[in-house]
Amino acid sequence: MTKRLKSLGNILRFGLVGLCIVPSAVVGLYASASVGERVRKEADKHLQDVSTRIAGMLDLGMHERWRDMTLVASMINAQGSLERTDDLRDQLDTLKRNVPIYAWIGAAESSGRVVVSSQRLLEGADVSARPWFRAGTQAPFAGDLHEALLLAQKLPPAPNGEPLRFVDIAMPLTRKDGVPLGVLGAHLSWTWANEVAESVLQRGGDDKPDVDAFVLSREGVVLMGPKDLQGQKLDLASVRAGVQGVTKATQEVWPDGKSYFTAVAPTRGEGEYRGLGWVVLVRHDADAALADVSALQHRILFASLVMAALALLAGWVWAGRLSRPLEVLAEAARRLSHGDLATPVPPTRAFAEATSLSTSLVQLSMALELTLATRRPDAPSAPANAEPVSASREPAAP
Structure with a gap:
């Protein structure tokens, strides 16, 4: 059987299918992928900026409180005693009132007995076993996050319903001749860190249910973040980079099986405050972030x-x-x-x-x-001088 040849019309039509559909599909896929990649890069950059701003504000806030305690300690050292308790209490109350971050400020003598404090809380109590007091007898000290112990029953609960948690700052008190006077200590309310993160997220338009801000310890344990993750150690590549002091933004799968755009920024301290090794992490649910894309x-x-x-x-x-x-x-x-x-x-x-x-x-x-x-037999013979058919004749009009 003779194979039927394709007509010119079909060849042209099927050729046009290839010339129209394939390039259009390739261009469309390329444009779509380019848009997606650009948005991913913008998301990484934006989250990196947010995490860096939060880390910077945490460092700045701790530095300012460190400076407060340094000034108060210098004033007590200049007086050379803790005997003027009324004047000192007024100053501590004023400082606490002006800076709500302070949950408690107090000075304890060398034995560990609290001599004076804001609102008279814990005056007369023995704090000699507390880490901030022991470290503060040796050098200026910043203590990492911990739950309230002695103050748990004396202060109102945290606004978010979580247990009271504090960060400590302590300064040694010494007379001009070098004789120890005691330790000046302060507990900073951890709700301050939440407020810092929320303010940064709000300014950047990121206060959304699918965006979360974390503060991690130097071991990668969640100090601040969603309640179901607090106290857990995060084993993620981004976290490992952050605890090593590396700023990083990436997309990765979390333990809940979801993919998140994740950015980490380590805190680095400010001035004389050397930092506590915190790592700020901000994540954005990838599905939500790419929904519009x-x-x-x-x-x-x-x-x-x-x-x-x-x-x-x-x-x-x-x-x-x-x-x-x-x-x-x-x-x-x-x-x-x-x-x-x-x-x-x-x-x-x-x-x-x-x-x-x-x-x-x-x-x-x-x-x-x-x-x-x-x-034909009856046809007359053509004359010798008959002209041949002209090759230039046009076909007759229909």
Whole structure:
């Protein structure tokens, strides 16, 4: 069986399918992927900026409280005693009132007995076993986050309902001759860290349910963050980078199985405050972050396919108009090959090649008619000076 050849119209049509659909799909996919990649980079950069700002504000806040305690300790050292308790208490109360971060400020003598404090809380109590007192007898000290112990029953609960937790600052007190006077200590309310993170998120428009800010210890334990993760150690590549002092932004899968854009920024201290090794982490649910991007990508792909379909439709019609004159001429040539010389060859001016082919078929038809006429018995012989059929004759108009 002779294999049927493809028509020019079908070749053109299927070629246009490839030329329209494939490039449009490739361009659409590339544009969609480019948009997604750009948004991912912007998300990483934005979260990195947010985490860095939170880390900087935490360092600045701790430095300011460190400076407060240094000034108060210098004043007590200049007095050389802890005997003027009323004046000192007024100063401590004023400082606590002006800076609500302070949950408690007090001075204990060398034995560990609290001599004076804000609002008289714990005055007379023995704090000699507390880490801040023991460290403060040796050098200026910043103590990491811990739950309230002696003050747990004396202060109102935290606004967020969590247990009271404090960060400590302690300064040694000494007379001018070097004789120890005791230790000045302060407990900073941890709600301050939450307020810092919330203020940064609000200014950046990131106070959303799918955006979380964390503060981690130098061991990677969650000090501040979602309640279900507090106290847990996070084993993530970003956290490991952060505890090593590396600033990083990436997309990674968390223990809950979800993918998050994650940025970490280590705190580095400020001035004489050397820092506690905290790491600030900010995460954004990747599905939520890319929701608008996914919709945009779908619109890009849809627009690409619509444009390809329109181009294909136009090309399909054009291919038909292009191949139709050749199909008509092919049919005329087929009739001539079967000896049908009565039906005229249709003229066409669709394009130069079709016009040339039509003219040639007309000339061929006329030549065949002349040849057949000269072969009939009753046909007169052609004169010797008869002119041949002109090759320049145009096909007759229909």
